[in-house]
Amino acid sequence: MNLKELSENLGLSQTTVSRALNGYPEVSARTRKRVEEAAKTYNYSPSTRAKGLATGKALAIGHVIPVSSRHEMMNPVFGDFITGAGEVYAKAGYEMILSVVADKDETKVYESLKARRAVDGVIVHGPRIHEPRIALLDKLDLPFAVHGRAVGGTRPYPWLDVNNHAAFAQATSYLIGLGHVRIGLVNGLEDMDFAHRRRTGFCSALTTAGLTPDETLMRSGEMTEVFGYHSTRELLDQPDPPTAIVVSSMISALGVRRAIEDRGLVMGEDISVVTHDDCLSYLQNGNETPIFTATRSSVRDAGRRLATMLLDTIMNPDHTAKQELLEAKLVIGASTGPAPRKD
Template identity: 30%
Template sequence: MRKVKINIRDIARLANVSVATVSRVINGSPNVSEKTRKKVLKIIQEYDYHPSAFAQKLSKARTQIVALLIPYERGFILSDAFFPPLIKGMTEVFDKKEYNIMLSMIESPYIPQKYVSLYKRGIVDGYILANVKKDDPFPEILYEENIPFVSVGRVSSKLKKYPYVDTDNVKGAFEATTYFLEKGHKRIALLKGNSNYNFIQDRYEGYILALKKYGIKPDPKLIVEDTLTIDGGYKAMKKLLKINNPPTAVLACSDYMAIGAMDAILEEKWEIPEDVAIIGFDDLYIDGKIEPPLASVRQEIEEMGKEAAKLFLHILDNPIDFEPIILPATFIWRRSAG
């Protein structure tokens, strides 16, 4: 007997059948040919496989509830302009299928098993994860347990294939940085945000790729990491304004950071964009209402919510037949960019 950990997807692959067929064999359904049944059972016996919660649940009624997990502080979520359109997009899709969203705002530290138990106890049909850190173990736990989940943003380099919806952050940051370069800027700063998130790393990569394309060596002094908040942007920009030969242009990894940076620039009596041009990321609804209006890289946030909901509903019936979704990022010019 082999002592190798195996799951229902592995059995389906080894038997060259669908996951649903394996489930029918496990649950004793008569709608399977005898030849297929024997082939699947042989693999199950070889690997000493014991059905997971997901395999058993395939044949049961669904709860019509999906848990949306957001690992941020409650106050931040309720005030952040990113999450309302994301949830709006999800709700628009789920309402048509009579699905309900259970919102869980997770504050660190948290115990992943607590949320896994919601599924195992038949309370939810699965999870949508919004912006979890790349080193968070929860996605890998869900994967190993064969529990349906979709991630908003890439979350793991360890998983070969898992369902997620993301923005083309590399291209978005590349295009914004390229805009500055084409305007003649050579001292371009990056307000980076926490590197624990893949989307931040992707935006950093896009920034670096643009500089290298134009033959400019990245200057570590122009790359400042802080929180993706107005306060974080303010503090990061204050540091940049104190260095010798400060930047003439700034790309911020969030609009909130960009707004904080603008406050710091104006406080020093510098002009935007004449002294320092600035571009944010997200293109939140507030960008056109501040002075000067903030240029930004647009994420289709509501569309991300819709696609995440559609992908979740898809994988309930097709747990191994899916493709991750990458949505475009578009540079939106406004006066702050110069």
């Protein structure tokens, strides 16, 4: 049954029925109850488009993903985030519009979404240290929330981020406490805000312990298994290789482990590894005993939280922008142990 048929059955206008189903206060409680009971009886559910016409909203959230060799967004981390956000959208009656575009077309896509009123807001993924999209969305007056944070924008903006600096400082300090003094870093792309903060946390912990950060022990790149593998091979080839490595991704950590095992070394004995674990649905860090010692923070939960934040921003545009900093938890696994003694 469609809206027209339901309206005719009730002897009411389509506008009245639509307003009753969307909770407009000018519709009497008696009429609203009658309409809701009829909708339930006839198994009628208004389409998103119909709801949008009634409320003046698109009832859709946009996710614009640039296709670039410098963005590894289409991976399990992104998938888990989208799943968490999607759960919130569905419960609130919103749809998701996912646009995968060439980098050069990204600005035009945001402008088009705004001009066509295709979405009520957008999530910004993978912010750089100085993120141009923040100023752009401010200028367009298009509600947004950032997964991460960055310098930029003309006003406070909604964001949700992991305390990357603190997480990597804690991971590095833990290794130092085990006696490691030669510690490597296999990081993400350091023009990305999260990777920059992880590097500063790593270096800060070394400096605090009286150790000098060594650039020759640091690698930065796309967080892939292959990158982790080749970076670790390079580190182990050095005359004075590291006895421990801090890694920015579970995916990269798999490559780190492969390189260690290729050398006939034992992870957790000959060389220790601490990674970041996003609690991925299809890439679990072991069962009861974690494979890797890790700084842990659920990216699916982050998706839920940020989606809720954006919907609140859309509904209450005059409220102060919400910002949330999540603390990662250090979990101890089998990949770390005391620094090996030198003969």
